[in-house]
Amino acid sequence: MFINERTKPHELIYYEALSARTSLMKQESAKFGNVKKGYEGEMLYDQIFDSIGHGNVLIYRDLFLSIDGSVTQYDTLIISDSGIISNEIKNFSGSITVRDGSWYRGNFSIPNDAFSQLNRAVGKLMELRNASRSDFKVSWKLIFPNDNFTFHSDDQSNWSKITLRSGLRNYFRQFNQSGIAAGNKAQYISRLISSSIVENPYFKPEVDKTRLKFGLYCGWCGSFNLSKKRFHLNCNKCGSTECNETHLLRAMSDYKFLFYNQPMTRNSLLKFIDYEIPQYTVSRFVNKYCFQHKRGNTSHYTFKYYDFNDAINKSDVYKRYRDSRP
Numbered sequence: 001m002f003i004n005e006r007t008k009p010h011e012l013i014y015y016e017a018l019s020a021r022t023s024l025m026k027q028e029s030a031k032f033g034n035v036k037k038g039y040e041g042e043m044l045y046d047q048i049f050d051s052i053g054h055g056n057v058l059i060y061r062d063l064f065l066s067i068d069g070s071v072t073q074y075d076t077l078i079i080s081d082s083g084i085i086s087n088e089i090k091n092f093s094g095s096i097t098v099r100d101g102s103w104y105r106g107n108f109s110i111p112n113d114a115f116s117q118l119n120r121a122v123g124k125l126m127e128l129r130n131a132s133r134s135d136f137k138v139s140w141k142l143i144f145p146n147d148n149f150t151f152h153s154d155d156q157s158n159w160s161k162i163t164l165r166s167g168l169r170n171y172f173r174q175f176n177q178s179g180i181a182a183g184n185k186a187q188y189i190s191r192l193i194s195s196s197i198v199e200n201p202y203f204k205p206e207v208d209k210t211r212l213k214f215g216l217y218c219g220w221c222g223s224f225n226l227s228k229k230r231f232h233l234n235c236n237k238c239g240s241t242e243c244n245e246t247h248l249l250r251a252m253s254d255y256k257f258l259f260y261n262q263p264m265t266r267n268s269l270l271k272f273i274d275y276e277i278p279q280y281t282v283s284r285f286v287n288k289y290c291f292q293h294k295r296g297n298t299s300h301y302t303f304k305y306y307d308f309n310d311a312i313n314k315s316d317v318y319k320r321y322r323d324s325r326p
C-alpha cells in the first residue's frame, strides 16, 4: 500500500510557475522538460503498480531521508518483512549502452551513471539499518518504465539490476504473492524510515524578479489579458472565467515556489498580483488559506497547502462562484 502521496517535485512546480511568467532560457527549458518527463515516469510506475496491486507491502514515494548527516532522495522504497527494496525510476527513451562499466547514450558518455547513484543511496539505507542494529535486507532495482527505451550491456550481470517496461508487470507481481507480508518487521522498518524523513534541502531557487511578469493569468490559456469583474476575472483570449479565489490560490502557490522560503506579506502578494484584486479581498483570502506569523507589527504568511492543485482539491472554493472553461 502507498504510505504517502507522490507530489509533484518542487522543481517541476517552480518551472511551471516560472514559464507562466517569463520565457525560459534554453537551459531552463531543458531542465523543465527533464523534470516533467521524470515525474511522468514515476506516475506511470505508480499506475502499473496500482493495476497489479500492492496490499502486501508498504511503499514510500519521493522521499528525502537524512542519514548520518547527509540527505538522499529516493523515488520509491518498497518495504516488507524481509527488508527494503529501493526502486530508482528513470524515464529514459531511446537507448543506453553500458560498455566497460561506463554508460553511453549514442557516443556520449553519461557522467553520473545510475548504478553508482543507486549504490550510494542504498549504502545510506544500510547505514540506517546498521545504526539501528537490525538485520533486514536492503537491495535495489533500476526501473525504466518507458516503452520506447532499449538497454544494451556487455556485462550480462547488469540485467539483474534493471527492469524494463516489458518486465515491469511481472516484477510487481512478486510483491503481490502470499509469501510477502508487511507485519511487525515491516512496521519497524517503516518507523525507521519515517523518523528520517526531511524536507527537500536542495531546492533553493534564485529567481531574478525583474524577469517575472507580475499579475494574474488565465488557468486555461495562460493569458494575462483578463477583465476584472466583482467576484471573478474573465479571460479576453479564451473566454474562460475564474473566480478571485482561484486566481489568488494560484498566485500564492506561484509565490511559494518562485520565492521559496522567502516571507510572503500581504503587500508583497498584492504587488505580485499587480493589485488586480482589491486589498480587502486579498486580506480575507490570505487569512483563510495561509498560516499567519506575527512579529511585532508585521505579519507574514505561509500557504497552508502544498501547491495550487492541493489547495483546490482540499478547499471549498468552488461552492459559490464557479469557474467556467472556455
Ligand SMILES: [Zn+2]
Pocket (backbone or CB within 6 Å): 218, 219, 220, 221, 222, 223, 235, 236, 237, 238, 239, 240
Ligand atoms: Zn484564457
